[in-house]
Amino acid sequence: MQEWLKKLIPGESGLMVVIATFIGLAAGFGNILFRTTEEFVHNFIFEQGHQLLIGDGAGLRFLLLPLLPMIGMVLLIPLSYFFPGEVNGYGFSKFLRKVNLEGGHIRFRTIFLKILGTSLTIGTGGSAGVEGPIAQVGGAIGSQVGQFFRVTGDRMKVYIAAGCAGGIAAMFNAPIAGVFFASEIVLMGSYGSTSFSALVISSAMATVVSRAFYGTTPAFPIPDYNLVNPMVEVPLYLLMGVVVGVVAVLHIKFFYGVRDRFDSLGMSPYVKPILGAFLVGCIALVFPQVMGNGYHYIEKVLHGEGIVAVMLALVFLKILATAITLGSGGAGGVFAPSLFIGAMIGGTFGAVAQYFLPEYVANPGAYAAVGIGAFLGAVTHSPLTGIFLLFEMTGNYLIIIPIMLASIIGTIVSTRLYHDSIDTVDFTREGIDVHEGRETAIMKSIKVGRAMSEDVDFISEKANIDDLLKIFSMTVDSFYFPVIDETGMMTGIVSLQDVKTILHDEEMRLSATVGSVCARDVVHLTPEDNLYTAMTLFTVKGFEEIPVVESAESKWVVGMLKRREAIAAYNREVLKRGISEKTAAIRLK
Numbered sequence: 001m002q003e004w005l006k007k008l009i010p011g012e013s014g015l016m017v018v019i020a021t022f023i024g025l026a027a028g029f030g031n032i033l034f035r036t037t038e039e040f041v042h043n044f045i046f047e048q049g050h051q052l053l054i055g056d057g058a059g060l061r062f063l064l065l066p067l068l069p070m071i072g073m074v075l076l077i078p079l080s081y082f083f084p085g086e087v088n089g090y091g092f093s094k095f096l097r098k099v100n101l102e103g104g105h106i107r108f109r110t111i112f113l114k115i116l117g118t119s120l121t122i123g124t125g126g127s128a129g130v131e132g133p134i135a136q137v138g139g140a141i142g143s144q145v146g147q148f149f150r151v152t153g154d155r156m157k158v159y160i161a162a163g164c165a166g167g168i169a170a171m172f173n174a175p176i177a178g179v180f181f182a183s184e185i186v187l188m189g190s191y192g193s194t195s196f197s198a199l200v201i202s203s204a205m206a207t208v209v210s211r212a213f214y215g216t217t218p219a220f221p222i223p224d225y226n227l228v229n230p231m232v233e234v235p236l237y238l239l240m241g242v243v244v245g246v247v248a249v250l251h252i253k254f255f256y257g258v259r260d261r262f263d264s265l266g267m268s269p270y271v272k273p274i275l276g277a278f279l280v281g282c283i284a285l286v287f288p289q290v291m292g293n294g295y296h297y298i299e300k301v302l303h304g305e306g307i308v309a310v311m312l313a314l315v316f317l318k319i320l321a322t323a324i325t326l327g328s329g330g331a332g333g334v335f336a337p338s339l340f341i342g343a344m345i346g347g348t349f350g351a352v353a354q355y356f357l358p359e360y361v362a363n364p365g366a367y368a369a370v371g372i373g374a375f376l377g378a379v380t381h382s383p384l385t386g387i388f389l390l391f392e393m394t395g396n397y398l399i400i401i402p403i404m405l406a407s408i409i410g411t412i413v414s415t416r417l418y419h420d421s422i423d424t425v426d427f428t429r430e431g432i433d434v435h436e437g438r439e440t441a442i443m444k445s446i447k448v449g450r451a452m453s454e455d456v457d458f459i460s461e462k463a464n465i466d467d468l469l470k471i472f473s474m475t476v477d478s479f480y481f482p483v484i485d486e487t488g489m490m491t492g493i494v495s496l497q498d499v500k501t502i503l504h505d506e507e508m509r510l511s512a513t514v515g516s517v518c519a520r521d522v523v524h525l526t527p528e529d530n531l532y533t534a535m536t537l538f539t540v541k542g543f544e545e546i547p548v549v550e551s552a553e554s555k556w557v558v559g560m561l562k563r564r565e566a567i568a569a570y571n572r573e574v575l576k577r578g579i580s581e582k583t584a585a586i587r588l589k
Contacts, residue, residue: 024202027166028209041123066281072124117331127321132333138167166206177389245413248378259327276328346371378410449527451569452559461515
């Protein structure tokens, strides 16, 4: 059937247009399914549960509020049990890994797992967002299309990114923002004219579906905006950008710090999300605004109805609640919480500015609106996404200048203070820089343990040179041998070069020990090192083999890594992932 379709459609460009159109339409309908599911869970569990358990909140019944998000996490257990690793936590970093490093093969069930898991988390009051998951739903649709047509490499990435663009565009009714989300975040800034066209088409078609179902109302109706006094307000927006950048770094570090804390807890992974839900519910007893995506309170702040002390407190409490929800294993994204935090920062900043300069500044809601886009750009290191998202949400061209200034400054500050965005921390922890090139990223993603040979010939440091020569004569392609002591620990390495000076001295061959001629200052690797580190050592040191030990502290030899084995492992990974015909495999000379 694929061949029939290809013959029917004239040329690759025409095929891309049709496929991008289909992906966009499917992403639009996926958004409808997602929002409908989330609304159903919210109405059926949260609203009805709230009325049943708490009622009007009289007496101490309001203390039962934490039960509502806990119910959602209990219902999440079956999904977590049957699909481990695919439901819990903030999964967008894993998604980016699959897209950019692992060939982009995403399972069909991801669509439903993301919809159900996120709906149960957010719909019952967990602090998370649906925007990251809807991007993954759209990306899974694009991946399924790519698998149907058996494409790989760059073409697969384009299909996935087109689905992500469609999902974001449909969710926010913002087609341009969807395009820049996919190009800046999903493709990490690496795209060409063909891929950009596919993103535009998919985003536009998904928006058509969304508008046909939900109308043309933007995600956040924002009042008309005007610069009251540019000479005063422009410097204020620059200053707010600095504040946004600092808080963005705090958010990223705290988010992963809380997740690490939950990871270290010695309890069942099915219990952790319930504990996290309980903690978020306790925060909500005093500040219920932290529950769910917080859109309702964002709208109040955008209309200038926020209370300064409350908004300031919510900046940090939303950071805390989001970190707990997703760090403990709740399902969802960080997009909506970022919008909420940005609105609270902007609202607080605007209220303070209006208090001191009432005649020269706009309503605090204007600063809240700019804060939404600026904080999103600073957290994700994607300022264009923040700029165009806010522009499409307002439809007001005058807001472009403030959001451009605040978003760019916020992103610059956050990148200077912390190298990673909220989506790339896990890559850096694994030693992978996703921006430094595909070849390097691939080598850094392959562990030495996958490429090394475990068939190793050892020799005792007390053996004589004749024993060593016998081992040399029996090996075919090994030139270096680990030298071990009586405990089995590696103490050095010996090669034929080390013994050539005494080959013709029979007395020396019998009396000299391997320990007396071997090299003691040994370069070694561990199974957890990556091939990039290994290839760097091969190049700098000029070695052909490097011993692999259990750890830096315990030098039990577990294998040997040969240069050609490392190259072969890289080439196999390139072919497996289908990086593209443009990415050449390293060749043995």
